[in-house]
Amino acid sequence: MKPLLVVENLKVHFDTYDGVVKALDGVTFDVYEGETFGLVGETGCGKTVTVLSIMRLLPENSRVVSGRIMLRGENLLEKSENEMAKLRGRKISMIFQDPSASLNPVFTVGEQITRVIMIHQQLSKEKARERAIEAFKLVALPEPEKILKAYPHELSGGMQQRVMIAMALSTDPDLLIADEPTSLLDVTIQAQILKLLQEIKNRRKLTILLITHNMGIVAEYCDRVGVMYAGTIVERGPVKQILEKPYHPYTKGLLAAIPKPESRKKRLHVIEGFIPDLINRPRGCSFHPRCPYAKEVCREKEPVAEEIEPGRYVMCHLIEEVVVA
Amino acid sequence: MSGFRQYLVKRLILALVVVIGMSMITFFLARVAPSDPAALWVGLHARPEQVEKARIELGLDKPLYIQYFIYIRDLVSGSWGISYRTRRPVIEDIMNYLPASIELAVAGLLIASVVGIPLGVVAASKKDTKVDHACRTFGVLTLSTPSFWMGLTLQLIFARILGILPLQGRLSPDIAEMNPIQRITGFYLVDSLLTGNFVAFQDALLHIILPSITLAAYSTGLSLRMTRSTMIEVLRERYIVAAKAFGMPKNVIMFYYALKNAIIPTLTVLGISFAWTLTGVFLVEVVFNWPGLGTYTWRAILAVDYPVIVAVTVISTLIIVVTNLILDLIQAYLDPRVKL
Amino acid sequence: MRANKLALLSAACFVKVRSLLKDFEREGRFREIRLIVNTLMKNPLTLASIIILGALIFIAVLAPWIALYPIYESNIEKKYKPPSLEHPFGTDHLGRDIFSRVVFGARSSLIAGITIVAISVAIGWPLGIVAGYRGGKIDTLIMRVTDMFLAFPSLVLALIIAFTLGPSLINSMIAVSVTWWPWYTRLARADTVSLRERAFIEASKAMGLTDLQIMLRHIIPNTAAPIIVQATMDLGTAILLAAGLGFLGLGAQPPEPEWGLMVSEGRPVILSAWWVSVFPGLFIFITAAAFNLLGDGLREALDPRLRRVRGA
Numbered sequence: 021m022k023p024l025l026v027v028e029n030l031k032v033h034f035d036t037y038d039g040v041v042k043a044l045d046g047v048t049f050d051v052y053e054g055e056t057f058g059l060v061g062e063t064g065c066g067k068t069v070t071v072l073s074i075m076r077l078l079p080e081n082s083r084v085v086s087g088r089i090m091l092r093g094e095n096l097l098e099k100s101e102n103e104m105a106k107l108r109g110r111k112i113s114m115i116f117q118d119p120s121a122s123l124n125p126v127f128t129v130g131e132q133i134t135r136v137i138m139i140h141q142q143l144s145k146e147k148a149r150e151r152a153i154e155a156f157k158l159v160a161l162p163e164p165e166k167i168l169k170a171y172p173h174e175l176s177g178g179m180q181q182r183v184m185i186a187m188a189l190s191t192d193p194d195l196l197i198a199d200e201p202t203s204l205l206d207v208t209i210q211a212q213i214l215k216l217l218q219e220i221k222n223r224r225k226l227t228i229l230l231i232t233h234n235m236g237i238v239a240e241y242c243d244r245v246g247v248m249y250a251g252t253i254v255e256r257g258p259v260k261q262i263l264e265k266p267y268h269p270y271t272k273g274l275l276a277a278i279p280k281p282e283s284r285k286k287r288l289h290v291i292e293g294f295i296p297d298l299i300n301r302p303r304g305c306s307f308h309p310r311c312p313y314a315k316e317v318c319r320e321k322e323p324v325a326e327e328i329e330p331g332r333y334v335m336c337h338l339i340e341e342v343v344v345a
Numbered sequence: 346m347s348g349f350r351q352y353l354v355k356r357l358i359l360a361l362v363v364v365i366g367m368s369m370i371t372f373f374l375a376r377v378a379p380s381d382p383a384a385l386w387v388g389l390h391a392r393p394e395q396v397e398k399a400r401i402e403l404g405l406d407k408p409l410y411i412q413y414f415i416y417i418r419d420l421v422s423g424s425w426g427i428s429y430r431t432r433r434p435v436i437e438d439i440m441n442y443l444p445a446s447i448e449l450a451v452a453g454l455l456i457a458s459v460v461g462i463p464l465g466v467v468a469a470s471k472k473d474t475k476v477d478h479a480c481r482t483f484g485v486l487t488l489s490t491p492s493f494w495m496g497l498t499l500q501l502i503f504a505r506i507l508g509i510l511p512l513q514g515r516l517s518p519d520i521a522e523m524n525p526i527q528r529i530t531g532f533y534l535v536d537s538l539l540t541g542n543f544v545a546f547q548d549a550l551l552h553i554i555l556p557s558i559t560l561a562a563y564s565t566g567l568s569l570r571m572t573r574s575t576m577i578e579v580l581r582e583r584y585i586v587a588a589k590a591f592g593m594p595k596n597v598i599m600f601y602y603a604l605k606n607a608i609i610p611t612l613t614v615l616g617i618s619f620a621w622t623l624t625g626v627f628l629v630e631v632v633f634n635w636p637g638l639g640t641y642t643w644r645a646i647l648a649v650d651y652p653v654i655v656a657v658t659v660i661s662t663l664i665i666v667v668t669n670l671i672l673d674l675i676q677a678y679l680d681p682r683v684k685l
Numbered sequence: 686m687r688a689n690k691l692a693l694l695s696a697a698c699f700v701k702v703r704s705l706l707k708d709f710e711r712e713g714r715f716r717e718i719r720l721i722v723n724t725l726m727k728n729p730l731t732l733a734s735i736i737i738l739g740a741l742i743f744i745a746v747l748a749p750w751i752a753l754y755p756i757y758e759s760n761i762e763k764k765y766k767p768p769s770l771e772h773p774f775g776t777d778h779l780g781r782d783i784f785s786r787v788v789f790g791a792r793s794s795l796i797a798g799i800t801i802v803a804i805s806v807a808i809g810w811p812l813g814i815v816a817g818y819r820g821g822k823i824d825t826l827i828m829r830v831t832d833m834f835l836a837f838p839s840l841v842l843a844l845i846i847a848f849t850l851g852p853s854l855i856n857s858m859i860a861v862s863v864t865w866w867p868w869y870t871r872l873a874r875a876d877t878v879s880l881r882e883r884a885f886i887e888a889s890k891a892m893g894l895t896d897l898q899i900m901l902r903h904i905i906p907n908t909a910a911p912i913i914v915q916a917t918m919d920l921g922t923a924i925l926l927a928a929g930l931g932f933l934g935l936g937a938q939p940p941e942p943e944w945g946l947m948v949s950e951g952r953p954v955i956l957s958a959w960w961v962s963v964f965p966g967l968f969i970f971i972t973a974a975a976f977n978l979l980g981d982g983l984r985e986a987l988d989p990r991l992r993r994v995r996g997a
Contacts (some may be wrong), residue, residue: 075590080473101595109592116590121583126605126681136591171681187591363833369969371845482730487982489973491925493932494948495964497955505956563925572983627844628929632952641931646844 130168443530463574488566731982771862813873
């Protein structure tokens, strides 16, 4: 399988009043064609910054300090704004976390989706409308003609998100980036939407980059996963393997923290400490202040990602000891 | 659409309450004035019996609330009293002077909107660049200029030193004699065009340039600032980023997508501009000797001519209330989120 | 006996201020204030406006020492003298030195502006908070009254009040304040309504704070920023209005050295003795511009911080 998207050593800084925030400190991962790659981590670890960097939609006070983002061999960071505008919505599409905020309240959803279609394909309004109805049917929206005339606030959260997915997929993109598409929805709707995405992916040749903070979603819907912490990917590999045998202490902590009803323990497992200050990052490994296994070397040197098994990468100095443990 | 009708009725009632309230306040304030209206009516050299007679004639001997009812009754029936100063029916004077003020106000508002709003959009789209700073500085300067001083300075520069624009008034006296404008609407610019009187049209146009620019200054700055902050807020919204993510090109976003979101608050801007324009009209008319309601009212105040003052207050309140009502209704109609 | 009470009172004040300052320190407010001041200083226009305003206040306070000549004495032989070393701004129709009168005029204008805004804020802000927080009938009542006053163009009401009470600087200030407080009510109410829904307000209620305590402790500080910004910009407009009324003869009366009045006094001779009108008007412009620039700068400095809620 060929990688569709390769992110190499991406470093992104933000200039703020309080100092320079080093949001991404060397993010590396790749996404293969046809798979669902999950990017999982706590709030604030840099997941959204990563995908916004891919889309080149970062805010003004940001700087890409180093790295490459290769889409089918072309470096997206070197493209001009015009070239990016042609790619967005056409080759790479993105759906956001809060569908009610992502749709313009003063236009009907029909107007919004037909406009997107017309921008990317030279179609007449009627043809675009037909394609919009097709797209709505694809995402299982009932009564598509009626929905075209509706305003965003007249639809439920789940329907709004389906509209967004329809808009994103109406142009048949190669890569779909989904930034926590279900975090704000009810659990049952969550399942529906994620299943829908999976079905569509299987039907068409779609690759999905799924951002989430929920390990359960990763387990259920992702093929491979990258675990992010404080702006780096600390562990990366096939989901099954990582779930069965996590290597990085952070991953272990995350999985241990999932409440299990059959467990006899009285207290939930907790990862001690707080996420680090991104302006004054700790020296060495960014996780070491919270790591139960931390040693001298962790405080001094930054770890590099090592491929300990084929396709499995971990950023940790103590990998042998931890593996044994 | 019955929700809309409900809203309309509700707003109308509100507007009515406001106007009634204002009329009450005006009336009682005017009656509280220290000067004796009866004496003013009759003149300085009148004898006491004449003053008494005038008092009875003017109905000033009746209790206050009866006076108020008489006043309201007269107001509604259109007899708004006689001006103490001009001795003409107030309503006649007002009808004479109102068109001049409206013409000036509309010209001022037009200039302010055409200059202020687009500059605000440009400033927002190029936020924090030199263009933005230049626009904002321009806005601040126009907001800070005292209109009377600006009028005087413009007169000095353009009318006297450069001599290219007329000093004051609506029409040159010789044009008024040789090519008088036939009165259809009372708006010189409109009437002269309608009757093909191009000489007078040109003259009227030259006369209105300086006053309308002076009047427009404050509203321009205001419109610029408010449009800019509205656009900035709209551009920050998530749906704008989402639109970009779908590949919408920047100019489509600015001038079609975001603009529709910004229209509703822009109407608010227009409403406020209009209110300030009405305020500025007074000062500008006085400086340029513009024969409008502002000059008329000013003279009325100096002469303690209170039928005029009361009438003008009610009119200006009515104008503002009606304008705000119309703007509110348009906004409610345009915004799909308002549950109508 | 009196001395004891005084001592007790001042001790109590001292302790109160001390604890307030400690609260500030704990909540990092000093750091915030320093941050705001830093941001203000970075913008050259804002910095310029602060300097100008500082100079104006300086001039107004030290007017008796800065003025060159007595401002009320007429000297007919010296009338309409153009600007010179002796009379930097020239003389007016009564031979009075315009520079000295402009310097004293700073007092009336600054006082007028500050009074108008202070009264408007003092009335409007609390009313807005009460309306926004309580909602229901009180809200409707307050907002109806506010709408009523909003419909009145301030100049018209100022004219009426000048007419009723007689023209003077004080009356014109009252007149303008009476029409201005509605803006602050609206501003405060809108902010309060959105704050009311926040979780920390519910938490405070759950902790047993009364409505009044919540309004004092939480709502007031969090609605302060837009009010401050608006008030600063309004100071510029207030000065313009006060001067406008002076110009129309409905504000300060002669022989007061009020800037607007001085401009009107120079109007008959604008072509021959332009300095009589131009200099006072210039100062009105500079003052209003400084306040507006400062308000603009404050808005930039306070805005993103405004959204970060304190006391949560």
